[in-house]
Amino acid sequence: MSKSMVGRQPILDKNEKLFAYELLFRSEQGNKIIDGEQATSEVISSSLESIGLFNLTQNKPAFINFTAPMIKNKIPEILAKESIFIEILETVVVDSDIIESCQELKAEGYKIVLDDFEFKEEWIELIKIADIIKIDFINTTPAQRKEILAVIRSKYNSQVKFLAEKVENHSDLEEAKKDNYDYYQGFYFTKPDIVSGKKVEPFSLSYNNIIKELNKENPNFKKIEKIIKQDLSMTYSLLRLINSAAYGYDINSIRQGIVLLGIERLKKWCLLYSFKKLNNQKPDLLLKTALIRAYFADSLKKYFEIKEDLFVLGLFSLINAYLDRDFEDILAQISLKTEFKEALISRKGKFGSILDIIEIYEKSNWKELKNYSFDTACVFADYLEAIEKGERFFELT
Structure with a gap:
């Protein structure tokens, strides 16, 4: 039976602490959907019913995309104003009804976010009431980004906060910090990114x-x-x-x-x-992600008839990002099962498959599960349980 799932991507504040999650529609059918209304409806229903908003966001705010008809019909009011940020996509056609609806939602206490922002005259009234504007770091140049920030801050909304989205590498992060962005979002914080030549402390x-x-x-x-x-x-x-x-x-x-x-x-x-x-300079989110991977990896062993404890495999899967060093360099200094090392370095064997599956669920790329025969709904339940365990263990230590 097909089952809708919700992807979540963390949003960090200036101190690289978890601020919120963006919730995204995902399904086992390769994320194929009829329209935006269906996508957002699935996200909301899954968040409220089958999964639970708290389980998804751990009591952090949720960024949710809303289409023009949903905004005009005040669908966001289904959710508590403290729990969500209303994301308005760049594809929304801005008219007087959209502006009026957003102004009313803003007056009720809801937060307005402009997603994948490109400056257009018709967006000015929304810019004036926006709480956060997201700047796409892949589809804009540094010069374009600087101009957008300067114009909005000086002419339209000096109080608005800016979010750097699709931060893919260290240079993106450095630019965002230099230009005083308030929030960051992107694979840099969940996918290993190696910065060479950085001194790190050894294991105590x-x-x-x-x-x-x-x-x-x-x-x-x-x-x-x-x-x-x-x-x-x-x-x-x-x-x-x-x-x-x-x-x-x-x-x-x-x-x-x-x-x-x-x-x-x-x-x-x-x-x-x-x-x-x-490394105390690394965001807590990186450690939390490593811990969730550890629990998830250990839960996956039953699908591969593996007897070994895979907690350490999942935990060490982000050690390169944590130490800003290559796996080969790190693992040469650590006593670890040879097959684990091969999996971490080159994704070889069944342990490599375990790591691949973990990343598939992190990124909600369900179509890549076609090569595996296990019950994807059961594995998704294992993933949610790993998130819950990771959050709880992290808070206790």
């Missing part, structure tokens, strides 16, 4: 020592306890995790907590904690 000796001990046939929990106690922030993080409702324990002893969590959970916690300390 503490984390290596713990993982080394956990990998032994008979780990020495007393030794692990001692290592953790030497790091105040690590101690706090572990106790917070163990005492959380997610695990249902109420303890005050590191030793007791270590035993209750067990080896596998300790490994995952230690890997996550080490990632958080590797």
